[in-house]
Amino acid sequence: MRASSQQSRKQAPVINFACPTAQSGLTALIARLNAAVAEVEKWGSIEDRLSIDYNRTKPDRPKVYGGRTGPSRIIREGHDDVVMEAYDWFYSTREAIERDRATRLAEASTDDTRAEVEQCFAGRLADWDRQERACKRAVPKALREAKRHMGRAHKAWSVAELAIVNYQPQTMTEVAEWLAYAGRGEMRGVFFSPDEGDLKHIMRTAAAVLAEHGVN
Incomplete structure (x- = not known):
């Protein structure tokens, strides 16, 4: 069934009527x-x-700038080091922004730090919502x-x-x-x-x- 009804379903009877009578x-x-x-x-x-x-x-799915990673180097004995260039990274879901916000708030030790976190993530969430509204408006009527x-x-x-x-x-x-x-x-x-x-x-x-x- 298209929706779960929780009331009933079936077993084939011996009778084989094709369809109900006109008066049924x-x-x-x-x-x-x-x-x-x-x-x-x-x-x-x-x-x-x-x-x-x-x-x-x-349009592209919403994405919100999250920050930039620093360069890194992987040292491998007997081989050349692998250098990882710095790059920008982005949030791909609103839930990821909210999770990161909660983590950062839990780590904050002062009221000033918490206020900075709130301000930063309020901007990120607002940016996400703006992009999401734009995507919805782009859907043809x-x-x-x-x-x-x-x-x-x-x-x-x-x-x-x-x-x-x-x-x-x-x-x-x-x-x-x-x-x-x-x-x-x-x-x-x-x-x-x-x-x-x-x-x-x-x-x-x-x-x-x-x-x-x-x-x-």
Whole structure:
């Protein structure tokens, strides 16, 4: 399933109905699921295309200057020394800046030193946030819109799957159709794939309905 529901998943029944009858309440739920899947496929292809175009021109990821290392020399007996030139280094994540800030504050022994650390890292964090905002603004509006539609479609898919898992069949025919739908194997066009917990929920519900109709 697209989202963990913790309520139910499946086991294939002997019955092999292709789909519910036209009057079954399950029909509407399956139609809702299929519509959500169609939206995921539609916006997924649009997002992929727009992402490929954007990746060709997107700005570099944020990086914040952290300092400059001093030159160093590695002495190897019987070989020439290896000289490491000085170089600038940069933070590649905001979390790295925050970790370094915490370490430096823990090492500070005076209020003045702590104030200097806070001022230094406040500037670094502000620089990171400025670059990150610029990167977000650089994302084309069409791509942002496609991502929003994808998020909604995936949520609708999850909601539809959960509704099918929690369906309450009213007749023995609906029980058979529900079990047949939940028990289909992996195949093209099958978008409902309940996990073990969902199947157990479905089986318990089906057993309760059958018991109500006198099937033991």
